[in-house]
Amino acid sequence: MSGAPTREVARRVFATEFNDAQYTFKESDEERAPVYALLPTGERANRVFVVGTLTETEDVGSDSEYWQGRVVDPSGTFFMYAGQYQPEAASFLREAEPPVYVAVAGKPRTFETDDGEINVSLRPESVTAVDADTRDRWVVETATRTLERIQAVESDEATQNEYVSMAREHYADEEGTLTLDQYRRAALGALEELDEEEAEAEAQPSA
Amino acid sequence: MADLRQHAEDIHAQFADTLDVSVEEIEERLETLVDEYKVPAEEARRSIVSSYLDEAGMDRDELGGGGGGGNELVQAADIDRDEQWVDLRVKLVDLWEPRSDAISQVGLLGDESGTIKFVSFQTSDLPKLEEGTSYSLGNVVTDEYEGRYSVKLNRTTSIQELDEDVEVGDDSTEVEGALIDVQRGSGLIKRCPEEDCTRVLQNGRCSEHGEVDGEFDLRIKAVLDDGESVHEVIFDQEATEELTGVELEEAKGMAMDALDTSVVADEMKAEILGLYYRVRGPTFGRYVLADEFERLGPVDAGDALIKARSM
Numbered sequence: 347m348s349g350a351p352t353r354e355v356a357r358r359v360f361a362t363e364f365n366d367a368q369y370t371f372k373e374s375d376e377e378r379a380p381v382y383a384l385l386p387t388g389e390r391a392n393r394v395f396v397v398g399t400l401t402e403t404e405d406v407g408s409d410s411e412y413w414q415g416r417v418v419d420p421s422g423t424f425f426m427y428a429g430q431y432q433p434e435a436a437s438f439l440r441e442a443e444p445p446v447y448v449a450v451a452g453k454p455r456t457f458e459t460d461d462g463e464i465n466v467s468l469r470p471e472s473v474t475a476v477d478a479d480t481r482d483r484w485v486v487e488t489a490t491r492t493l494e495r496i497q498a499v500e501s502d503e504a505t506q507n508e509y510v511s512m513a514r515e516h517y518a519d520e521e522g523t524l525t526l527d528q529y530r531r532a533a534l535g536a537l538e539e540l541d542e543e544e545a546e547a548e549a550q551p552s553a
Numbered sequence: 554m555a556d557l558r559q560h561a562e563d564i565h566a567q568f569a570d571t572l573d574v575s576v577e578e579i580e581e582r583l584e585t586l587v588d589e590y591k592v593p594a595e596e597a598r599r600s601i602v603s604s605y606l607d608e609a610g611m612d613r614d615e616l617g618g619g620g621g622g623g624n625e626l627v628q629a630a631d632i633d634r635d636e637q638w639v640d641l642r643v644k645l646v647d648l649w650e651p652r653s654d655a656i657s658q659v660g661l662l663g664d665e666s667g668t669i670k671f672v673s674f675q676t677s678d679l680p681k682l683e684e685g686t687s688y689s690l691g692n693v694v695t696d697e698y699e700g701r702y703s704v705k706l707n708r709t710t711s712i713q714e715l716d717e718d719v720e721v722g723d724d725s726t727e728v729e730g731a732l733i734d735v736q737r738g739s740g741l742i743k744r745c746p747e748e749d750c751t752r753v754l755q756n757g758r759c760s761e762h763g764e765v766d767g768e769f770d771l772r773i774k775a776v777l778d779d780g781e782s783v784h785e786v787i788f789d790q791e792a793t794e795e796l797t798g799v800e801l802e803e804a805k806g807m808a809m810d811a812l813d814t815s816v817v818a819d820e821m822k823a824e825i826l827g828l829y830y831r832v833r834g835p836t837f838g839r840y841v842l843a844d845e846f847e848r849l850g851p852v853d854a855g856d857a858l859i860k861a862r863s864m
Contacts, residue, residue: 356733358780395733395778397827434819449827451733451778472734474826479851483829484731486857491780493864537861540854 356395356451358488359385360536361422363529364394368464369516370456383454383466386517387495387526388510391454396424396468397476397484400448403439413439415473417448420485420536426450426468435470442475449476449484485540489533496526496533557583560598564605567638571609599636612708624692630666630722632704635697641704643669644687644719653748658682662690662704663721668835672696673706680712687719688712700838728786728841729831729849730779739774740818741804743767771801773821774840777830786832788843796846797821 359367367383371390382390398419406414407429413436417424428435442448452470459465504510518524561580568574579601586597606613627639643662651659658673658681671693673679682688691711693704706712738753745752745759746768752759754767773788773796794800799807799821808814834844 353776353783355781355783356731356778395731395780449731451731451827472822472826474823476827480828482854483849483852486852486854487780489861490857493861497864534858534861537854537858541858544854 354380354392356393357385357389357391358484358491359391359394359396360488360492360529360532361396361398361417361419361424362532363387363421363492364396364424364454364468365422365466366517367391367454367466368456369512370454371512381453383456384509384512384516385495386513386524387492387529388499388504388507388513389495390509393451393453393471394468395484396450396452397447397481398424399481400439400442400444400446402444403442405440411436411440415439415442415448417450417468419488420539421532424450424468425465426452426470426473427455428470428473432470435473438473447476447478447481449474449480482540485536489537492529492533496530499524499526556594557587560594564598564602567602568605568609571611572605574605628666629662629664629669632669632695632702635695635702637695639693639695639704641690641693642687642715642719643690644721645682645684646721648682648684652751656749660684664719665722667722670701670703671706672703673710677706677708677710679706679708679710682712687715687717689715725833725835725844726841727831727833728777728784729829730777730784731827731829732775732825733778733827734776735818735822735826736774736776736785739772740821741801741808741814742770742772744770769801769805771799771804771817773797773825775825777832784832785840786843787837787840788846792843792846793821796843797824799824 363386367385369384370381371384372379372381380392382392385391396417396419398417400415401418402416404414406412410430412427412429415426415428417426426435428439430436450468450470451472452468454466455469456464456466498504498507499510499513514522514524557580561576561583564579565574565576582601583594583597586592586600587594592600624638624640627641629641629643632639641662641664643664646661646663646668648658648660651657655675656672657675657677657679660671661668662671663669673682690706691713692709693706696703696705743754743757744767745754745762745765747759747762747765750759750761752761754765757764757767759765771790771793773793775786775788777784777786788796790801799817804817807816807820829849830846831849832841832843832846834842836842
């Protein structure tokens with residue numbers, strides 16, 4: 347029973363933090379060992395689950411189809427890419443008519459641009475169209491998870507957490523400070539926005 | 554080797570009525586197998602029991618756990634090893650349709666701790682149990698299949714109706730999260746039609762019975778992920794139909810039109826992937842069987858905000 351490798355959990359992370367997760371690593375030398383992106387809030391992510399608005403799709407491939415999709419959340423934009431090895435996701439992007447809410451389960455991938463910058467993108471395992479309730483639930487969940495991670499970094503036990511230490515090592519500034527305030531603001535901002543929308547919806551009973 | 558002593562005493566109790574062997578003799582034989590031949594204790598016990606069965610001219614079926622109901626009284630949910638002789642105080646919760654003529658009754662027994670499947674065979678010649686009635690069952694033997702435990706009644710099982718009503722506890726678990734993956738073997742599947750075999754066919758073959766004419770069924774094996782932990786969930790035919798809105802006949806039609814059964818799973822994936830669900834049911838091995846489920850609706854951002862501000 348224990349022979350099967352355990353499935354990697356799908357982390358909940360807003361675009362602003364995801365796009366900062368530029369450091370990737372493996373925990374074993376085996377060829378097929380999972381690759382993790384290091385989240386600045388001190389957690390490793392081999393898989394993420396994202397719900398947002400697909401605003402644009404474009405075939406950016408030269409020889410064969412290679413679809414780019416932009417998925418927007420309250421904090422920023424995720425870029426996902428699907429080619430011949432992700433046929434289902436590629437065909438979804440080919441046929442999608444943005445804007446549409448989508449749910450994406452996928453793997454973080456990084457690539458270095460010509461000017462040496464590291465871009466973080468999403469390689470989808472699945473993409474499906476979903477409704478606004480699902481998007482809202484994801485925003486609340488992701489805000490909560492993000493704030494929990496930040497709280498863990500700031501807790502007394504943080505020094506013993508290897509991913510928190512790793513985040514300090516790779517993402518802290520010259521003075522050694524790991525700044526997470528932008529992620530806290532993004533999370534709170536997303537919740538506030540949603541709360542206001544709900545209040546407005548209640549103030550105007552639907553006809 | 555206190556463990557071996559215990560095994561020896563158990564075996565001795567099982568054969569006390571039929572054979573003249575001492576606990577020490579049995580222990581010695583166990584020690585030989587375990588210490589000299591490095592046989593695991595359970596296996597050693599099995600092999601010694603077998604040899605005594607031969608000696609006594611008995612069937613394993615006739616073997617008691619120590620003289621009809623002298624076993625440990627266990628709770629249904631605590632059964633986690635096979636081939637243990639146990640006693641139960643249970644209520645018959647549910648009777649199912651036997652899949653084979655050899656089976657007299659099959660169903661679900663329950664006590665305070667939860668429920669467990671039971672089987673009784675025609676050859677055991679036992680009185681039929683009635684649904685909703687509580688019983689004290691002596692000398693039943695535990696069994697395991699793919700991580701799921703059950704008990705078998707047998708010729709030596711004592712059945713005593715109880716005056717009191719055994720309360721049946723709820724051993725089901727509840728999991729929730731985003732449905733982020735639908736695993737292989739989902740959608741329209743074929744099962745082996747052989748008696749008592751429900752294995753899912755791979756390319757028309759049953760791993761036990763080879764090439765067979767399968768029977769269509771619907772099933773979804775899915776992954777619920779809440780960002781912290783992962784739960785595997787199985788929806789049976791009824792639950793799959795409710796979850797996806799695709800019924801078995803319709804699914805067969807879709808597969809027929811496309812000359813491919815995988816279109817069914819694809820259609821179902823488009824309906825359910827990425828949505829949030831709460832699922833309740835018993836656990837079988839690593840899966841939660843979806844007895845009940847609901848799609849999670851709108852969230853209350855206000856509540857979340859209050860919590861978030863206090864963090």
